[in-house]
Amino acid sequence: MMTIWAQKFTELLTRLGTARFSVALFSLILLISLVGTSTTDILLHGNVTVYDLLTPLILTLLTAPWVLYFFLEMISQLEKSRRHLFQLVEQLEELREQDKLLNQSLKDKVEQLNFEIEERKKAEFARQDAIDRLSLEVVERKKTQESLGEQTALLRSFINSSPDMIYFRNEKGIFYGCNKAVETVTGKKEQELIGLSPFEVYPNEVAMRAIETDKVLFENNQPITYEQWLQYPDGRKALFEMRKVPFFSASGRRLGLLGFGRDITERKKSADALEKAAREKTQFIATLSHELRTPLNGIVGLARMLRDSPLNEQQLSYINTIYVSAETLGNLFNDIIDLDKADRRRLAIVPEPQDLPAFTKDVATLAELMASQRGLGWQFERQGELPECVEMDATRTRQILWNLLGNAVKFTEQGKVGLTVSADVQPDGKAMLRFCVTDTGIGIPKHEIDKIFAMYYQVESGGKMHATGTGIGLAVSKNLAEAMGGQLLVTSTPGQGSTFTLLLPLPICKALKAPALPEPNGQKVLQILLVEDIELNVTVAKAVLEKMGHQVTVAMTGQAALDACAMQMFDLVLLDIQLPDMSGFDVACTLREKAEFAELPIVALTANVIKDKEQYLENGMDDAISKPLSVATVSAIIDEFYGEPGAMLNQRRHEEEQEDKLLDTNILGQFVEAVGAAIMLQSADLLASQMPDYLKVLESNLMAGDKKEACEMAHKIKGAAAAVGLKRIQQLANLAQHGDAPAWDENIQEWVDEIVEQWQADLALLRQWLNERSK
Known part of the structure; x- marks a missing residue:
């Protein structure tokens, strides 16, 4: 309230x-x-x-x-x-x-x-459970990683121990990994290579080819293999067989490529050595053919002389058979020689003025004999007017015609063979000569027409070879015709015969004059001992020597030569190496043992092409010349010993001349005077240690076809040789360094081979020369 x-x-x-x-x-x-x-x-x-x-x-x-x-x-x-x-x-x-x-x-x-x-x-319970499971997985993964690590390390060890190059590049060409072999070749560690392109690793030419082959690989998704020369950091080149394969992920996405490179330089060397051995074998056969041609020519000449003498019919038949057989064999030797030259691309055509009517007559005469030996008819015809004289290689042309005529006779069992010669004179002063060889033989099937000019090919019909032979005649003939600027054509009907037509464009020249005989050269008349065991060679050599005015004594065995020297003093001995009872070296050594023959000039006669006379000089010879003898060769030999009064060379003078050929004694004398012989010997030792590497790099560049690098290395060898006075090596290297010189490609291998063969001997001579000056 x-x-x-x-x-x-x-x-x-x-x-x-x-x-x-x-x-x-x-x-x-x-x-x-x-x-x-x-x-x-x-x-x-x-x-x-x-x-x-x-x-x-x-x-x-x-x-x-x-x-x-x-x-x-x-x-x-x-x-x-x-x-x-x-x-x-x-x-x-x-x-x-x-x-x-x-x-x-x-x-x-x-x-x-x-x-x-x-x-x-x-x-948390789930996480703890997951942690437990993860821990278990980590433990398992760790075990797996350790296992994979061991496997990876083992695989990496295998890859690095491989002598082959192994690398990985992505599709942009960037390196992602490699093995030790790649590091050795490129001179870069793997970490340096990663992220680089081929242009940052290889020379431009090699990189371009790498990119081009990458493109082909990725376009086709197929492995690719090719050969590539690569250069080591020290300048040495090696040939590698490069193989590339596309590389894919597990899902099938292409990641890049795997590359492999195998050094096949030794295989290349072996192949080149085999090729060289084949060439040397062919050259040996060719040399042998040359040597056999001399006695064959003698047989042909003697058979021709006998045919002109009184003979009965059977004797005439025998002589004709000998004559034709010798000509045929000589033609086969010519084919072998030209096959060797064509293989080495040294086939030389030497056109000279030739009396065409006389040439065709000689060919027709031989062909008639060949046909008559087989019981075949012969027809020879000149159509129209032929030039009196043309510039032609008569030997090569005759060789082609002999092959064609020989085949015509060989493949004709009955009927006849014929030769028709005509010429179309052209406004430019040349004549197109046409040689038509016809036969009524087995003919050539249409499908084999394109094959008959292949090496070693022989026409077959019904599964049987119709005639034996080498199968090289037509191949050589076609090469010769093309080398002379002409053509070799063929038309044929099986069972009716064939027609081979040789077309040669040849310049017309003035008529030939009769060749003049050589005038006496005014040399001193010598007493010459000719030691030769082949009678035909004796006849030829004796005729040459006597034509020059010298007196000739013949000995056909080694013992006969020693007996002749015991009975008479000679001014010159021409000594064959191959004798029936002993070698020419034995004869020379026996004579040199006696004081009266110490100054006797002894010259070796050899059938081989002379490259180095040291072997002959070491066995008591004063010189060596090749057979057959010629006036020029004999004159040079006589001038060597008798060109000046009292000009007989003693052994010391010969040694000095040899030293002058191998060493630059004037420069060496100045070097020794300036720095002393001991320093020069040290320089020689330095060259001895460097020269093998120089030659290895030079040969690898030659094998790689790198002329520029080869010439630069040859220049380096030249400078090194000049620094110690190796005159011969310097001169050879000087030839080798000029890659633009004529015939460099044909001769470079011979120059390099001679450097390889001679540098150690020349260096030993240099050391001997320096040791003598240091005393």
């Missing part, structure tokens, strides 16, 4: 305001005071006086305002407090509501947190 009245009192105070409420309250108090006083006085005194009214009035006036102010201020503060408390209560209510909300949220979050904790516990 009091709270209600207090609230109403406060509301009234608030509604009236303090001032109005104060007046009203003051009035109310005053009224109450007056009423109370009056009532009290009436009750006590029975009356009310002014004084009685005045006293409460004054007291009220004095105390009421302060009481009212205090009361009202207290009420105001209480109201404010109430209001503030009310606000606080409201705020508290709000806070309570918020607290309820927060409690609810907290409860929700606690529930969520509890749920998350449970989930985390589950996740």
Whole structure:
């Protein structure tokens, strides 16, 4: 109740305001005071006086305002407090509501947190389980990696121990890995190679080919193999067989290529050695053929002379057979020689003025004899007018015609063979000569026409070879015809015969004059002992020597030569090496043992092409010349020993001349005077240590066909040889360094071979020369 009245009192105070409420309250108090006083006085005194009214009035006036102010201020503060408390209560209510909300949220979050904790516990259990499994997998993987590492290391060891190059490049050509062999060839470590392109590793030419072969590989997705010369860091070149294969991932995506390179330099050397051996074998056969041609020519000449002598019919038949057989054999030897020259690309054509009618007559005469030996008919015809003289290689042309005529006779069992010669004179002063060889033989099947000019090919019919032979005649003839600027054509009908046509464009020249005989050269007339066991060679050599005016004594055995020397003093001995009873070396050594023959000039006769005369000089000879003898060769030999009075060379002078040929003694003398022989010997030792590497690089460049590098190495060898006075080696290297010189390609291998064969001997001679000067 009091709270209600207090609230109403406060509301009234608030509604009236303090001032109005104060007046009203003051009035109310005053009224109450007056009423109370009056009532009290009436009750006590029975009356009310002014004084009685005045006293409460004054007291009220004095105390009421302060009481009212205090009361009202207290009420105001209480109201404010109430209001503030009310606000606080409201705020508290709000806070309570918020607290309820927060409690609810907290409860929700606690529930969520509890749920998350449970989930985390589950996740932790799962994670721990996963960790356990992962740990197990790590252990297993570690074991696997260790196993793979061992396998990888083993595989890497295998790859690095391989002598072959192994590398990997991606599709852009960038290196991604390689083995030790690649590092050795390129001079770069694997880490240096990774990320490089071929142009940053190889010379431009090699890199271009690598890129081109990569392109072919990627276009076809097929392995590719080719040969490539690569250069080691020391300058040595080696031939590699390069093989590339496409490289794919497990999913089938192409990653790049795997490359392999195998050094086949030794295989190349072996192949070249085999080829060289084959050439040397062919050259030997050719040399032998040359030597056999001399007695064959003698047989032909003697047979021709016998045919002109009185003979009965049987003897004439025998002589004709000998004549034809010798000519045929000589033609076969010519084929062998030309086969060797064609193989070495040294086939030389030497055109000379030739009496054409006489030439065709000689060919026709031989062909007639060949045909008559087989019982065949012969027909020779000149169509139209032929030039009197043309410039032609008569030997080569005759060789072609003999081959064609020999085949015509060989493949004709009955009927006839023929030769028709005609010429078309052209405005430019040349004549197109046409030689047509015809026969009525077995003919050539159409499908074999294009094959007959192949080496060693022989026509077959019905599974049988119709005639034996070498199978090289037509191949050589075609080469010879083309070398002379002509053609060799053929037409044939099986069972009816064949026609071979030789076309040669030849310049027309003036008629020939009869050759003049050589005039005597005015040399001293010598007593010459000719030691030769082949009678035909004796006849030829004796005729040459006697034609020059010398007197010749012949000995056909070694013992006969020794007996002749014991009975007579000779001015010159021409000594064959191959004798029936002993060698020419034995004869020379026996003569040199006797003082009276110490100064006797002995010259060896040899059928071989002379490259080095040391073997003959070491066995007591003074010189060596090749057979057959010629006037020029004999004159040079006589001038060597008798060109000046008393010009017989003793052994020391010969040795000095040999030294001058091999060593530059003038330069060496200056070097020795300047620095001393000991320093020069040290330089010689240095050259001895460097020369094998120089030659190895030179030969590898020659095998690689790198002329520029070969010439540069030859120049280096020349400088090294010149520095120590090796004259012969310097001269050979000088020839080898000029790659643009004529016939360089034909001769370079011979020069290099001679350097390889001779440098050690020349260096030994240099050491001997220096040791003599150092004493």
